[in-house]
Amino acid sequence: MYLLSAAVCAAAALTTLTFAAPAQSTGQYAGTKIIRVPTGSQEQTDKLASLITTLGVPTWTSARVPHSHVDVQVSKDRLDSFHKALKEVSPYLDSQLITMHDDLAVSIAKEAEGMNSPYRDAFAGLANEAWFNSYHTYADHLQFLKDLATTFPNNAKVVTSGTSYEGRTITGINIYGSSGSGTKPAVIFHGTVHAREWIGTLVTEQIAYSLLSNYTTSSTIKSYVDKYDFYIFPIVNPDGFAYTQSSDRLWRKNRQPPPSGSTCYGRDINRNWAWQWGTGGSSTSPCAEDYRGASAGDSPEFKALSAFLNARANSAAGAKLYIDFHAYGLYFMGPYGYSCTANAADKTEHTKMEQGFAAAFKAPYGKTLKTGPICQTIYQASGSSVDYAYGYSKIKYSFTPELRGASSGNGFVLPPAEIRPSGIEAYEGVKYLLANMV
Numbered sequence: 001m002y003l004l005s006a007a008v009c010a011a012a013a014l015t016t017l018t019f020a021a022p023a024q025s026t027g028q029y030a031g032t033k034i035i036r037v038p039t040g041s042q043e044q045t046d047k048l049a050s051l052i053t054t055l056g057v058p059t060w061t062s063a064r065v066p067h068s069h070v071d072v073q074v075s076k077d078r079l080d081s082f083h084k085a086l087k088e089v090s091p092y093l094d095s096q097l098i099t100m101h102d103d104l105a106v107s108i109a110k111e112a113e114g115m116n117s118p119y120r121d122a123f124a125g126l127a128n129e130a131w132f133n134s135y136h137t138y139a140d141h142l143q144f145l146k147d148l149a150t151t152f153p154n155n156a157k158v159v160t161s162g163t164s165y166e167g168r169t170i171t172g173i174n175i176y177g178s179s180g181s182g183t184k185p186a187v188i189f190h191g192t193v194h195a196r197e198w199i200g201t202l203v204t205e206q207i208a209y210s211l212l213s214n215y216t217t218s219s220t221i222k223s224y225v226d227k228y229d230f231y232i233f234p235i236v237n238p239d240g241f242a243y244t245q246s247s248d249r250l251w252r253k254n255r256q257p258p259p260s261g262s263t264c265y266g267r268d269i270n271r272n273w274a275w276q277w278g279t280g281g282s283s284t285s286p287c288a289e290d291y292r293g294a295s296a297g298d299s300p301e302f303k304a305l306s307a308f309l310n311a312r313a314n315s316a317a318g319a320k321l322y323i324d325f326h327a328y329g330l331y332f333m334g335p336y337g338y339s340c341t342a343n344a345a346d347k348t349e350h351t352k353m354e355q356g357f358a359a360a361f362k363a364p365y366g367k368t369l370k371t372g373p374i375c376q377t378i379y380q381a382s383g384s385s386v387d388y389a390y391g392y393s394k395i396k397y398s399f400t401p402e403l404r405g406a407s408s409g410n411g412f413v414l415p416p417a418e419i420r421p422s423g424i425e426a427y428e429g430v431k432y433l434l435a436n437m438v
Contacts, residue, residue: 028248029104031076034060034411036098037086042066047089055082060411061329062379071100071411073250100409107413108249111135111198114416127151129213132206132423134416135198138242141235144205145173152212157181159231162304164239165256170304172233173208177215177226186312186319187434188395189232190305190385193269193324194252195240196412199403199422200325204234206423207430224434228320231312236305237269250412252289254301259294262286267293270324271381272302273388276338281380292383306388313393320437321397322389325426328405328412329378330369332357332429335390335398337374338382344373346396353397353433360432361425367407374400397437401426 039045045066052063052070057078060071074082086093101107114134127147136144149156155177161170174181191197191204211230214221235241239255253266264287271282271290274297278284282292293299297306313319334350336342344350354371361369374381390398404422405411414422 026105026109029075029108029250032101032104033074033076033079033099034101034104035072035074035082036069036100036409037072037093038096039063039066039068039070040090044090051085051089055085057082061406065379073104098409100411101413104413107410111413111415125150127209127212129209131209132202132420134419135202138235138238138245141201141205142171145171145234148173148208148212152215155215155225156208156212161233161236161308163300164237164304165254165300166239168238168242170233170236170238170301172231175208175211175225175230175232177222177228179226181229182315183317184227184229185317186315187228187230187321188309188312188319188389189230189323189325190236191232191234191325192241193236193301193385194326195237195244195254196250196252197325197327197403198241198244198412199327199405199414199419201234201241202419203403203423203426204232204325206420207427208232208234210423210427220431220435224431228434229312229317231308233305237301240266253291254299256299258286264291267291267299269299269301269305270385271383272297272299273306273383273385274302275383275388275392276336277383279338279382281337281375281382290381296383305385306393309389309393309395313389313395319393319395321433322386322393322395322399323430324385324389324400325403326400327403327414328410329402330367330404330406331378331400331402332361332369332371333374333377333386333400333402335373335387337380337384337387340373340375340380344390347373349438350397350399353436354399356432356436357399357401357429361401361429363428364425365421367404367425369401378402397433399433401429 049063058073063070125147145158149158157174159172159174163169189204191200211225215225237254240251243251253268255265256267258264268290271292277296278292283290332354335344358369358371386398386400389395404418405414
């Protein structure tokens with residue numbers, strides 16, 4: 001969910017993924033450092049925000065939260081000017097910096113280790129836990145979903161939710177119990193709407209695998225799968241995700257062409273949902289990371305995802321739970337994002353569920369989540385999927401987590417060793433929700 005404050009605007013043709021770490025990324029980010037800077041007082045925070053704007057350096061987190069920190073992306077040609085400017089803000093800041101990535105290109109290359117081996121060679125068409133040892137190509141993610149359905153034919157089938165701008169099918173897995181598909185209230189999970197947030201892809205897949213692999217061995221899991229129909233879409237921004245693997249690892253938006261008068265590609269799908277669209281916390285600039293689009297819901301991905309969501313919500317069985325998985329920051333939040341004063345009608349129930357999810361999430365590895373409504377907890381964000389699911393589709397339980405990457409200091413480029421723990425703690429949180437929804 002976090003933004004880069006300075007957008008990289010470039011047009012690129014759709015390319016075939018023939019390598020794991022994007023050659024362009026390892027080149028363009030050579031020598032780039034990711035530096036965590038404490039924001040301090042409101043006065044110092046304002047000075048830092050002004051400095052970042054003046055220098056035009058991208059940020060991985062908000063630069064406007066006092067008594068916190070901002071993660072700044074500094075290319076090697078701007079390091080000297082960056083450090084000089086910091087001293088003008090405070091002579092003590094330089095000694096308080098934390099280097100998250102000393103060379104971003106090296107970190108991107110390490111992140112991609114294990115991706116070059118073809119998935120089919122290693123897994124022979126059967127889904128298993130070894131999948132979660134590394135990151136994977138877009139094509140292999142599609143194959144994994146097929147293999148889930150093959151491995152668990154009585155409880156899973158591949159489903160689709162329309163197509164992206166470039167014509168890729170938005171693909172997911174439907175998990176169902178003894179009554180068959182389509183007869184129970186829906187639980188819908190989305191991952192990787194922001195293309196660079198790779199950990200969300202694997203976490204949603206790990207939740208799917210855990211539900212299926214434990215169906216016959218755990219009476220508790222069987223009861224959840226028998227009670228709900230699960231629709232899990234690990235990559236709802238397939239064009240952007242493919243672009244992170246072919247061209248720019250840090251790409252966030254979809255790949256929709258620029259509007260008239262601009263050269264900057266992409267819309268932030270999670271500012272494009274057509275409910276309380278454009279009310280704040282999004283940008284009108286096509287070059288901004290949080291560009292909301294020319295009009296409400298003008299991205300093909302919104303049209304596809306909302307149609308699927310509403311079809312389930314308006315069915316006889318209805319929809320009970322919606323979660324949009326993001327990274328990074330360690331949060332678990334509910335509506336609303338569009339306003340910091342508007343409260344969900346079910347706020348008391350949401351607060352209980354958010355805190356319960358956080359407690360369950362913390363149990364395996366001690367990671368602490370901040371909870372609360374999106375706007376009050378992190379920042380204003382209108383046109384979001386959570387607000388739409390709750391406010392328009394009337395899905396009572398609508399949430400968004402921000403997964404790992406903050407406390408570890410890795411941000412968006414999370415080492416493969418973090419995949420399994422991320423999935424395990426998120427699965428514990430999901431199980432709490434399934435056990436306590438009313």
